[in-house]
Amino acid sequence: xxxxxxxxxxxxxxxxxxxxxxxxxxxxxxxxxxxxxxxxxxxxxxxxxxxxxxxxxxxxxxxxxxxxxxxxxxxxxxxxxxxxxxxxxxxxxxxxxxxxxxxxxxxxxxxxxxxxxxxxxxxxxxxxxxxxxxxxxxxxxxxxxxxxxxxxxxxxxxxxxxxxxxxxxxxxxxxxxxxxxxxxxxxxxxxxxxxxxxxxxxxxxxxxxxxxxxxxxxxxxxxxxxxxxxxxxxxxxxxxxxxxxxxxxxxxxxxxxxxxxxxxxxxxxxxxxxxxxxxxxxxxxxxxxxxxxxxxxxxxxxxxxxxxxxxxxxxxxxxxxxxxxxxxxxxxxxxxxxxxxxxxxxxxxxxxxxxxxxxxxxxxxxxxxxxxxxxxxxxxxxxxxxxxxxxxxxxxxxxxxxxxxxxxxxxxxxxxxxxxxxxxxxxxxxxxxxxxxxxxxxxxxx
Amino acid sequence: xxxxxxxxxxxxxxxxxxxxxxxxxxxxxxxxxxxxxxxxxxxxxxxxxxxxxxxxxxxxxxxxxxxxxxxxxxxxxxxxxxxxxxxxxxxxxxxxxxxxxxxxxxxxxxxxxxxxxxxxxxxxxxxxxxxxxxxxxxxxxxxxxxxxxxxxxxxxxxxxxxxxxxxxxxxxxxxxxxxxxxxxxxxxxxxxxxxxxxxxxxxxxxxxxxxxxxxxxxxxxxxxxxxxxxxxxxxxxxxxxxxxxxxxxxxxxxxxxxxxxxxxxxxxxxxxxxxxxxxxxxxxxxxxxxxxxxxxxxxxxxxxxxxxxxxxxxxxxxxxxxxxxxxxxxxxxxxxxxxxxxxxxxxxxxxxxxxxxxxxxxxxxxxxxxxxxxxxxxxxxxxxxxxxxxxxxxxxxxxxxxxxxxxxxxxxxxxxxxxxxxxxxxxxxxxxxxxxxxxxxxxxxxxxxxxxxxxxxxxxxxxxxxxxxxxxxxxxxxxxxxxxxxxxxxxxxxxxxxxxxxxxxxxxx
Numbered sequence: 001x002x003x004x005x006x007x008x009x010x011x012x013x014x015x016x017x018x019x020x021x022x023x024x025x026x027x028x029x030x031x032x033x034x035x036x037x038x039x040x041x042x043x044x045x046x047x048x049x050x051x052x053x054x055x056x057x058x059x060x061x062x063x064x065x066x067x068x069x070x071x072x073x074x075x076x077x078x079x080x081x082x083x084x085x086x087x088x089x090x091x092x093x094x095x096x097x098x099x100x101x102x103x104x105x106x107x108x109x110x111x112x113x114x115x116x117x118x119x120x121x122x123x124x125x126x127x128x129x130x131x132x133x134x135x136x137x138x139x140x141x142x143x144x145x146x147x148x149x150x151x152x153x154x155x156x157x158x159x160x161x162x163x164x165x166x167x168x169x170x171x172x173x174x175x176x177x178x179x180x181x182x183x184x185x186x187x188x189x190x191x192x193x194x195x196x197x198x199x200x201x202x203x204x205x206x207x208x209x210x211x212x213x214x215x216x217x218x219x220x221x222x223x224x225x226x227x228x229x230x231x232x233x234x235x236x237x238x239x240x241x242x243x244x245x246x247x248x249x250x251x252x253x254x255x256x257x258x259x260x261x262x263x264x265x266x267x268x269x270x271x272x273x274x275x276x277x278x279x280x281x282x283x284x285x286x287x288x289x290x291x292x293x294x295x296x297x298x299x300x301x302x303x304x305x306x307x308x309x310x311x312x313x314x315x316x317x318x319x320x321x322x323x324x325x326x327x328x329x330x331x332x333x334x335x336x337x338x339x340x341x342x343x344x345x346x347x348x349x350x351x352x353x354x355x356x357x358x359x360x361x362x363x364x365x366x367x368x369x370x371x372x373x374x375x376x377x378x379x380x381x382x383x384x385x386x387x388x389x390x391x392x393x394x395x396x397x398x399x400x401x402x403x404x405x406x407x408x409x410x411x412x413x414x415x416x417x418x419x420x421x422x423x424x425x426x427x428x429x430x431x432x433x434x435x436x437x438x439x440x441x442x443x444x445x446x
Numbered sequence: 447x448x449x450x451x452x453x454x455x456x457x458x459x460x461x462x463x464x465x466x467x468x469x470x471x472x473x474x475x476x477x478x479x480x481x482x483x484x485x486x487x488x489x490x491x492x493x494x495x496x497x498x499x500x501x502x503x504x505x506x507x508x509x510x511x512x513x514x515x516x517x518x519x520x521x522x523x524x525x526x527x528x529x530x531x532x533x534x535x536x537x538x539x540x541x542x543x544x545x546x547x548x549x550x551x552x553x554x555x556x557x558x559x560x561x562x563x564x565x566x567x568x569x570x571x572x573x574x575x576x577x578x579x580x581x582x583x584x585x586x587x588x589x590x591x592x593x594x595x596x597x598x599x600x601x602x603x604x605x606x607x608x609x610x611x612x613x614x615x616x617x618x619x620x621x622x623x624x625x626x627x628x629x630x631x632x633x634x635x636x637x638x639x640x641x642x643x644x645x646x647x648x649x650x651x652x653x654x655x656x657x658x659x660x661x662x663x664x665x666x667x668x669x670x671x672x673x674x675x676x677x678x679x680x681x682x683x684x685x686x687x688x689x690x691x692x693x694x695x696x697x698x699x700x701x702x703x704x705x706x707x708x709x710x711x712x713x714x715x716x717x718x719x720x721x722x723x724x725x726x727x728x729x730x731x732x733x734x735x736x737x738x739x740x741x742x743x744x745x746x747x748x749x750x751x752x753x754x755x756x757x758x759x760x761x762x763x764x765x766x767x768x769x770x771x772x773x774x775x776x777x778x779x780x781x782x783x784x785x786x787x788x789x790x791x792x793x794x795x796x797x798x799x800x801x802x803x804x805x806x807x808x809x810x811x812x813x814x815x816x817x818x819x820x821x822x823x824x825x826x827x828x829x830x831x832x833x834x835x836x837x838x839x840x841x842x843x844x845x846x847x848x849x850x851x852x853x854x855x856x857x858x859x860x861x862x863x864x865x866x867x868x869x870x871x872x873x874x875x876x877x878x879x880x881x882x883x884x885x886x887x888x889x890x891x892x893x894x895x896x897x898x899x900x901x902x903x904x905x906x907x908x909x910x911x912x913x914x915x916x917x918x919x920x921x922x923x924x925x926x927x928x929x930x931x932x933x934x935x936x937x938x939x940x941x942x943x944x945x946x947x948x949x950x951x952x953x954x955x
Binding site for chain 1: 458517519597
């Protein structure tokens with residue numbers, strides 16, 4: 001049976017507070033019931049209430065699944081993390097036995113759900129509605145939405161002409177309202193992707209000394225997006241799909257799973273990051289690397305108000321799986337269609353020139369990709385003043401990294417080279433993981 | 447000039463006021479921009495088209511920049527082994543983040559004694575703790591390993607720990623090492639060759655700040671002899687108060703030095719014997735004036751306004767603290783116990799007892815400490831008694847605690863625990879018997895649940911107390927916490943207690 005190491009358990013924590021709270025619960029006295037078998041680990045944790053919380057973790061799959069009767073909205077909650085930590089530290093405390101009813105019922109419910117999900121994904125179990133009618137209805141709906149998006153793009157394009165006509169130098173706080181109004185109009189037209197880019201451009205106005213150059217860069221790409229949407233009909237289906245996604249009209253997961261390009265490989269989890277926006281929406285980006293194909297993939301998921309994600313991924317773990325890529329030209333975002341087995345961890349290797357080449361090719365296929373995964377071998381983290389950098393070969397890249405993580409990264413490196421995975425945003429690298437002689441470094445949960 | 451400059455100029459002013467021009471770029475990008483110019487689109491659209499081209503190409507062609515300076519040298523190869531047991535690493539992380547400083551001391555010393563260094567993931571946290579607490583630095587330094595020392599060199603706030611590689615040559619260590627490394631080197635050289643070490647220190651003294659001077663001069667205590675008198679005599683006039691204090695402490699250990707001889711002569715002049723009915727009695731008078739030459743020996747004529755001593759008592763106090771305690775035994779023929787009783791009965795009790803306590807702080811002598819403590823009427827002890835207790839060896843010190851525990855009962859437990867911790871230096875533990883006695887008293891206090899919950903002082907001291915208990919007492923305290931952990935109150939406290947005990951048991955410290 002797999003026992004997850006303590007560091008890996010803590011990497012599953014939704015935030016640093018949960019990790020700390022979990023550490024405080026790693027006390028056998030707080031767990032009057034502890035048990036395990038080949039498919040699950042469970043325990044009853046004495047909390048502040050009269051009845052202990054029932055915590056259970058499914059460990060049969062390649063990634064653990066959690067459930068707890070506590071009221072926490074964090075996922076996994078501190079009890080689940082503490083249970084795994086306790087398992088990592090003191091395996092002997094867990095009695096090998098048959099699962100109690102509250103565990104076995106949950107496991108069977110999960111198995112049932114998984115079965116239904118699989119059935120749903122099969123084409124023969126699709127909706128009983130006449131496929132031709134449904135397709136016609138779907139095409140009509142799509143055409144309507146495209147019309148709205150094209151209208152929005154045309155309006156935005158004209159508005160951008162006005163901004164350039166009047167000059168960006170006239171922009172100040174009083175003009176920001178107009179930018180936000182334009183963003184709201186994009187949302188109304190069901191093009192939230194356009195709205196996001198307008199808002200981001202607005203946020204950069206008069207911020208930093210090089211704001212004019214950055215703003216022109218952003219609105220140049222925004223113009224390109226509008227122009228491409230205007231000329232959509234003449235573009236390839238892949239580019240049309242890309243434009244649709246960038247405009248903020250994502251594909252349904254079921255559609256991706258049924259029609260997306262599939263790729264079976266041994267996928268290694270390179271790194272992951274969770275970010276919460278002001279609307280309490282948590283975005284998780286998990287980056288994978290395929291051993292045979294050399295392809296990278298992004299598993300992008302969202303959860304609201306601290307709710308957890310269905311699957312947990314451990315950095316450095318490798319699985320044999322089939323991914324289904326979202327349609328488009330960037331070919332990064334994917335879904336896990338099927339996991340076959342766990343495999344031995346295989347960290348990839350790469351050269352800087354190959355990584356830059358991949359970035360260039362991806363930009364050529366879609367200039368709107370916001371984060372490029374990069375694997376940088378023989379990288380040395382450095383710090384100068386209050387800023388962190390990465391030296392790779394003879395080049396320096398700025399790092400987006402908080403103080404605590406920077407010092408931990410420097411401690412891991414000690415001035416020696418290591419291999420780093422991060423997200424390149426065009427200006428700086430956001431490190432997510434690094435591995436070298438002294439083991440794995442991981443970015444702290446946000 | 448940036449490739450954006452030409453475009454930015456018109457974009458900032460606006461195409462309504464300025465006509466765009468094609469940025470002068472060579473190659474395919476320049477050709478593409480030139481092609482856009484001939485399309486004849488409106489100026490604003492043309493500018494946006496050019497911006498789209500430049501933005502896309504900039505993203506596609508971006509590369510890193512060159513590093514302006516030399517790359518810092520990498521950390522040297524580690525000599526020490528590291529902790530690799532996951533559960534121990536988790537405990538160490540807790541110790542550094544949430545544990546009491548006393549536990550951190552214990553952990554560092556234990557790791558050092560086992561030839562281990564801290565795990566690299568914990569180094570930033572450990573260095574940060576060292577930045578906040580000067581007292582922690584000495585025990586932290588040996589467990590930083592080469593990586594920790596290297597890391598300290600990357601952050602000016604951690605410079606206190608930045609030295610040279612452990613295997614560095616002596617001269618490199620002396621000129622480039624951290625203060626702790628220089629102190630260790632000086633101490634070692636004093637053992638081997640005291641005069642060479644003194645000369646090494648003398649050469650460097652003028653360049654050092656006061657605190658460093660004081661700490662390095664303190665190392666002269668190893669191998670101290672009359673050969674050091676000249677240097678110490680010159681340091682009595684140092685501009686740093688800390689240096690003067692350390693110097694006077696060292697001179698007190700040289701009874702034959704001129705400074706001490708002068709102090710003894712001055713004190714001798716104030717003492718005389720008076721014939722009583724059965725035997726002679728010693729009498730003492732305070733100076734009635736400050737002689738001019740006294741000032742050269744640091745005697746201040748003006749009494750500080752806040753001081754409780756009167757003017758003459760102040761002068762007497764200053765004279766008495768320059769005289770070694772052994773002189774009093776020798777000159778008066780009385781033992782420390784009798785001397786303390788004699789001083790307490792005199793008109794100048796406050797000045798004399800205070801001076802003796804100060805001398806004891808720099809030159810501890812068990813008999814004198816015990817004499818002063820036995821004389822102390824207060825239960826629990828006053829603060830200055832705590833300082834005296836701290837000067838006693840642990841075994842001698844504990845009989846006072848045991849007596850107080852017996853006399854004071856549970857009601858005074860919190861004061862006793864607090865004072866006991868004060869007098870017990872970081873890294874030291876109580877004897878097994880006293881540890882067990884205290885745990886029993888704590889268990890009794892915890893049993894009175896409401897009382898214990900309201901006794902904030904005792905609750906707050908409990909984590910630190912767990913750092914000074916020994917052996918079986920730790921197990922008993924664990925049982926107390928197990929019982930208490932089942933109750934809903936104070937879960938954080940009992941968690942902390944358990945973590946401390948788990949850490950100590952894991953490291954056997």
